[in-house]
Amino acid sequence: MTNKFPPGFDSDINNIAIDFDGVIHSFDKGYYDGTCYGEPIPGALDALKSLSKKYRIIIFTAKAKLDRPLVCGKTGIQLVSEWLEKYGVLNCVSEIVSEKPRAILYIDDNGYRFDNWYNTLNFIKHEIH
Numbered sequence: 001m002t003n004k005f006p007p008g009f010d011s012d013i014n015n016i017a018i019d020f021d022g023v024i025h026s027f028d029k030g031y032y033d034g035t036c037y038g039e040p041i042p043g044a045l046d047a048l049k050s051l052s053k054k055y056r057i058i059i060f061t062a063k064a065k066l067d068r069p070l071v072c073g074k075t076g077i078q079l080v081s082e083w084l085e086k087y088g089v090l091n092c093v094s095e096i097v098s099e100k101p102r103a104i105l106y107i108d109d110n111g112y113r114f115d116n117w118y119n120t121l122n123f124i125k126h127e128i129h
Helices: 010-014 044-051 076-086 117-127
Strands: 015-019 056-060 093-097 105-107
Touching: 010 015, 076 093
Parallel strands: 015 056, 015 105, 056 093
Antiparallel strands: none
16 A cells, blocks of 8 residues: 655554444434444454554544534543443553544445546446435
8 A cells, every 4th residue: 555644754654543433333313312322243353453453543523523512521532432441442452533643544324435536426426425
């Protein structure tokens, strides 16, 4: 894989960024009450444990946005951290952020694998309602 990071950011080559809702945490009710109410997605906990042995795991989630209202007096980062702790994987995660970090791979349930604009626009036209 080609190094796409600027000079001085070599440590980011080992980052894998993983979305929280819908990838680690089931999100079948949507926002609902703002809490982390869901169960782990099947395989997610084992994947975090395995990946964290070789990679630096960064969770990215809109729950961590600074403008998100407190839920039960807690920030989104606190809620996500507590959920990860509850399931014994907080120690596998290096960071929880709200924005796309530098990483070698992004794992996201809402992602689209870009190859060219013709295919992308065709996908949007036929798949996005």
